[in-house]
Amino acid sequence: MMDTHLSRLEAVLAASAIDGVLLTSTESLAYFAGFEAQVEWGSAPWLPCPAAYLWLRGEGPVLFLAEGETPPTNLEFDLIPFASYAYTEPFPGISSLIAPLVSRLRQIPGAKIGAELPWLPSAVFASLVEACPEVHFVDIPSKLAELRAVKTAPELQRLRQAVKLCDRGQRAARELAREGMTEIELYSLVHAAMEAEAGCRVPVLADLLSGPRTAQVGGPPSSRILCQQDLVLVDLVARRDGYWGDSCNTFVIGPPSEPQRELFDRVLTALREAIAQVRPGLLVSDLDSFLRQRLVENGGSFPHHAGHGIGVAWHEEPRIVPYSASVLCEGMVIALEPGIYVEGQYGLRLESIIAVTSTGAELLTGFNHTL
């Protein structure tokens, strides 16, 4: 998998006369090195980054990894450790990361190095610029976003697993939600169900809103108590093996009212019709405007994107937005998430993950949206 990703990178960079890359974003570390950075309790308060990936044209890639971090499994290229906090001697700072980077970069006088400046710590950048004044850093996140948009077969497999975890969470939410429970109680149970399925901790980005709060579109679970007839909006984005899944359902506590059923049907029909549109060659902006039009034609608003790509990031290209210039291609994996919201009153959103196939779309989401 890593080989294919590096080949793609080489191809993308060939045109730009870039001599190599130094990558430090969580996403690139997962994509190119298979390193899964922890994201659940913030970064270590002494280290600027847990790892850095260096690739120079004509050489094999190298992963610099802070001591104490778990190396990727099946790593097929060099791993060079650098110092982290230890109880035996004072933390020496990042000198043991910088020194080997400098010696490699100096081998290519005037090298043009692709980097992710938004996610490259200034401590690393400033040290390298000082030690290698001839090296020229070029910001390449948009190139990386482009090459990641189309998934390989092994990536699709990972995404299926991540989506399956979200399915588990959605089924748990539907089964466990009860009048009298708080939003956060429901969320914790849902999270526990996903962790039991995965057998390990699962990072989750979630919106969990109930009653009038659903009109807010998004937000974390609160201590609001679920009441009869409440809409409950549950958007679960969970990571497994470095890849994120996504999902959203909205259901009712107790029997739905007629207007709730009509609202649900409108959104579900829009989602199904949008999925039926998906095929290689479709303009992303057309997909966005199709959904946007269908959702607001009978009142209510739709104040967010129609969807987004997903992979090692929970939100990546192609973003399904009115201003997109992208075209759907075979191998892209996208979330579609239509919703209808009425300010101060209610909101309802349904989301599925879809892989673009050679002829149309394959639905990866396995749970059934039910009100």
Place this chain on the structure above:
Amino acid sequence: MMDTHLSRLEAVLAASAIDGVLLTSTESLAYFAGFEAQVEWGSAPWLPCPAAYLWLRGEGPVLFLAEGETPPTNLEFDLIPFASYAYTEPFPGISSLIAPLVSRLRQIPGAKIGAELPWLPSAVFASLVEACPEVHFVDIPSKLAELRAVKTAPELQRLRQAVKLCDRGQRAARELAREGMTEIELYSLVHAAMEAEAGCRVPVLADLLSGPRTAQVGGPPSSRILCQQDLVLVDLVARRDGYWGDSCNTFVIGPPSEPQRELFDRVLTALREAIAQVRPGLLVSDLDSFLRQRLVENGGSFPHHAGHGIGVAWHEEPRIVPYSASVLCEGMVIALEPGIYVEGQYGLRLESIIAVTSTGAELLTGFNHTL
């Protein structure tokens, strides 16, 4: 609270002729601006930072905050929004953050600005250096660590709440652990208990190890099944309102064996004796060596620090390590975490949070360590 923190900063910087600070670490944003960055699902894949804190000598501080981020409550100083991802128009990058920063920095020709280079994104740093070539950035994380080590009364209050949340988690772990349950199942239940107590999501760093895995000292919960006579090591580090609590207990599934009881008593006695040593003026290295000696005198190893400061970071000064040059001061809040480990066999660790008072120590941890 923020006023006191800024006054401390002014005092620390006075000696260094620094004209102001630009701070971007999660810890500094919490400490100086009361901004609680989310840490549970990684950073937004399009933004280098959710916020930046600027203070220039003689002026009020300013918080630059990405659109969509939740502003701190009771913010008493200026807030300037900058663009984030939107569905209505393409993401413009960080220009709306850089432009107002540049116009402020240019007002002080040749300004010396304190920054946290390990946590300042290169995209911000490089843009500022290019636009304001006369500004000189000075790396100040060690000064910030120093001023944060002694807590104010409102901080102590926050820490009490965070520690109480850990108490809740430890009580839940002791009550809910059962033979046949997996480590991750136990962890999820414990996390749920803390979230129910807090009424919101709770970021947690946790070690949860059972049986022979306890010898590994640390690591996340796995799918290992808890068995009779297993030691279960539960280290819970939880954040509430921007402040972290910490705690560790180790207990047995079923009735403890005599050797398990002896081991537990040795570690608990060491912890109590160490707490009794705590007072202003004590050399941190003496506290470390006291614990280290007591723990290994009857066999087993103690291959980690004896403790650490805690606050807006889960790990900060003073670190209780052999090489520390620090002295305990009134107002410091520290974790003490003695443990004994025998490679490949077992490990047992107990941890409490202690505030250094004018005359000795106050135990903040409220749960009882029980085997």
